[in-house]
Amino acid sequence: MQLIKLIKPILLASLCAVTSVAIAQTKVIYNANGYSPLYKGKMRHGEVNTFTALVIKDGKVVKTGPDNLKNSFPGATLIDAKGKTLLPGLIDAHGHVIGLGNNLSQLDVRGAKSVDEVTAKLKEFAKDKKGWIIGRGWNQELWSNSRFPTAADLDKVVNDRPVILSRVDGHAIWVNSKALELANINADTPAPAGGEIIKDEFGKPTGIFIDKAETLITQHMPATSAQSVSNALDAAGKHLLSLGITSTHDAGIDKTTWQVYKQRAELGTLPLRIVAMLSAASPDLNMMLKAGRYQDSQDFLSIRSVKIYADGALGSRGAALIEEYADRANHFGLMLETQQKLEQLFTLTFKSGFSANTHAIGDRANKIVLDAYQNVFKQTGGILLRNRMEHAQIVSPEDIPRFKTLKIIPSMQPVHATSDMHMAEQRLTNKQLQGAYAWQTFLNQGSTIAAGSDYPVELANPFDGLYSAITRMDHNQLPENGWRASEVLSREDALRAFTLGGAYAAHQEFKVGSLEQGKWADFILVDQDYFKVPIEQLYKTQVLQTWIAGKLRYQKDSAKPE
Known part of the structure; x- marks a missing residue:
C-alpha cells in the first residue's frame, strides 16, 4: 500500500513532465523568408514552397505557412527569424568526411601557384612536426x-623525414626521397595494375605515384x-555545419571509420547526418557487408552502399578515355578495375542488399561501368537499388x-566544372567534351542529380x-555567359539537387531534403535571399544558423540566439 502511495505521485509527476516536455518540443520559427522544394513523388520540375512560419514538434515538421500559424500553438516556443532566408538543410552527396577532418590539421597547399610556394609552406609546417609529414592540395x-614536381623539390626543405603530399583530387601523391627509401622504391619497382609510377628519362622514380601506385607508399x-x-569527424562536422550542410554522403569508408561511425551513432554524438559508403578497396569489405545495412532510429547514420573505383582523375590524366588525351599522345588514362572485376564487385554488393556507387570520370570508364551494371542487372538483379555513378564527368x-x-543516379559535383574547365579544354578535344558535366542533359531526360x-x-x-x-562561371564571372x-541549371533545380x-x-526522400x-x-x-540575390553574389552567402531535427547545431557569432 505504501508502495502504491509512492508510485502515484511519481507517475503524476512523470505525466506532468512528459506534457511539459511535449509542449517545450513544439517550436515555431516565424518572420522567416522560407523556401523549400516539394517532393510530391517527383524529382524534377517540382514547385518551390514559400512560407514565413515553420512549426516543429519532436524534431519534425508539423507544417509551414504564414506567421499566424503561431496562434494555433499557444504553448510553443517562438523563435523570430528576423526576416532571414530559411532553406532546407543542404545535403552534400559526395564528400570525404575524415579526409576533410584530417586536412584541417595537416599541411594544406591548395591554391599554391608554384613548387616554391608549396615547399615554403612545407618548410614552415615541418618546424614542429615529427614523423611522417602529410599534406594535400597541390x-x-x-x-x-x-x-609534375619531383622528390628533389621536397628534399630541399625536408630530407630527414618522409613527406607525402596528395594532389588536390587525391588521385596522385608527391613524396620526397626519404619516403621512397622507406618504401624501397627504385627503378625496378613495377607499377601495380591501375597505377603509374612517373619516371624520369633514366627510368628512375620521380616521386609521383598515380592512383593504385599510391599504395606502394x-x-x-x-x-x-x-x-x-x-577527432577528424568532430573537426569536419563543425566545419560542415558552419556551411549549412546538415547531411553528407561519405564516399568510401574503411573498417575503423565504420566502427567509429556506428559507435558514435549509438551514443547519439554524430555531429550531422552521415550516409556512409563502404570502400570496395577495403580488405574488410566482406566482413562489413556480412554485418548488414545499418540505420539508427534518428536517421543520423545510414550504411547501405559500397563505393567502387573504376578510374582515376582528369587532373592526373588518370581518367579513362575512349580516345587519347589531347595533351599526352597514346595515353588513355587508367582503369582501376577490369569490367570482370567490376561485375564481381556489383554482384557481391547487390547480393548483400547494398547499392553500388561507382567512381567514373572518363568516358571509357563510364561506358565500361554502364556495361557492367547492365550485365549484372540481367544476371543478379539490383536495378532498383538506386545505384549511382559518382562524378559522371565525361x-x-x-x-x-x-x-x-x-536507373543509375548521376552523383555530380558542379564545382568540378568550374575548377576543371580550363584544364579540361587542354586535356580533351571538343568531341570528348560533348557530354562533359552535362547536368541539364541528365535532368531533361528525367535523371535525378545528387x-x-x-x-x-x-x-x-x-x-x-x-x-x-x-552560372558555370568562376568567381570573376568568367567565361562570360x-x-x-x-x-546550366535554374536556381530551383540547383537547390533541388543539393537537397532532395x-x-x-x-x-531518404521521405525523411530529409525538404521541409x-x-x-x-x-x-x-x-x-541573403537565395532566389533574389544578384547571381554574382550568390557564392558569398553566409550561414547564420544550422538546425538538425529542430535543434540548433551551429550559430554564427554575429547572430546570437534569442
Whole structure:
C-alpha cells in the first residue's frame, strides 16, 4: 500500500513532465523568408514552397505557412527569424568526411601557384612536426610549366623525414626521397595494375605515384587510430555545419571509420547526418557487408552502399578515355578495375542488399561501368537499388540515355566544372567534351542529380556549388555567359539537387531534403535571399544558423540566439 502511495505521485509527476516536455518540443520559427522544394513523388520540375512560419514538434515538421500559424500553438516556443532566408538543410552527396577532418590539421597547399610556394609552406609546417609529414592540395595545373614536381623539390626543405603530399583530387601523391627509401622504391619497382609510377628519362622514380601506385607508399604509413578518426569527424562536422550542410554522403569508408561511425551513432554524438559508403578497396569489405545495412532510429547514420573505383582523375590524366588525351599522345588514362572485376564487385554488393556507387570520370570508364551494371542487372538483379555513378564527368552522348534506362543516379559535383574547365579544354578535344558535366542533359531526360562537392578535393561550401551549377562561371564571372552554358541549371533545380537529390539517392526522400510534414526539421538561416540575390553574389552567402531535427547545431557569432 505504501508502495502504491509512492508510485502515484511519481507517475503524476512523470505525466506532468512528459506534457511539459511535449509542449517545450513544439517550436515555431516565424518572420522567416522560407523556401523549400516539394517532393510530391517527383524529382524534377517540382514547385518551390514559400512560407514565413515553420512549426516543429519532436524534431519534425508539423507544417509551414504564414506567421499566424503561431496562434494555433499557444504553448510553443517562438523563435523570430528576423526576416532571414530559411532553406532546407543542404545535403552534400559526395564528400570525404575524415579526409576533410584530417586536412584541417595537416599541411594544406591548395591554391599554391608554384613548387616554391608549396615547399615554403612545407618548410614552415615541418618546424614542429615529427614523423611522417602529410599534406594535400597541390595542383600542377596552377603552375607556369604545368609539369609534375619531383622528390628533389621536397628534399630541399625536408630530407630527414618522409613527406607525402596528395594532389588536390587525391588521385596522385608527391613524396620526397626519404619516403621512397622507406618504401624501397627504385627503378625496378613495377607499377601495380591501375597505377603509374612517373619516371624520369633514366627510368628512375620521380616521386609521383598515380592512383593504385599510391599504395606502394601509403602502406608504410602509420595505422590510423579510432581516436584520430573520431577527432577528424568532430573537426569536419563543425566545419560542415558552419556551411549549412546538415547531411553528407561519405564516399568510401574503411573498417575503423565504420566502427567509429556506428559507435558514435549509438551514443547519439554524430555531429550531422552521415550516409556512409563502404570502400570496395577495403580488405574488410566482406566482413562489413556480412554485418548488414545499418540505420539508427534518428536517421543520423545510414550504411547501405559500397563505393567502387573504376578510374582515376582528369587532373592526373588518370581518367579513362575512349580516345587519347589531347595533351599526352597514346595515353588513355587508367582503369582501376577490369569490367570482370567490376561485375564481381556489383554482384557481391547487390547480393548483400547494398547499392553500388561507382567512381567514373572518363568516358571509357563510364561506358565500361554502364556495361557492367547492365550485365549484372540481367544476371543478379539490383536495378532498383538506386545505384549511382559518382562524378559522371565525361560521358559519351550516346551513353547518357543509358543512365535513365538503367536507373543509375548521376552523383555530380558542379564545382568540378568550374575548377576543371580550363584544364579540361587542354586535356580533351571538343568531341570528348560533348557530354562533359552535362547536368541539364541528365535532368531533361528525367535523371535525378545528387549534387555534392567532393570535399576536400574541392572546398565544401555548398554555395560555391550552387553558384557553379547556376552560372558555370568562376568567381570573376568568367567565361562570360558560362562555360558550355547549355548545361546550366535554374536556381530551383540547383537547390533541388543539393537537397532532395541527395535525399533520394540515399533512399531518404521521405525523411530529409525538404521541409514537409513528417520530415526531420533540418534547415538553415542565411544572410541573403537565395532566389533574389544578384547571381554574382550568390557564392558569398553566409550561414547564420544550422538546425538538425529542430535543434540548433551551429550559430554564427554575429547572430546570437534569442
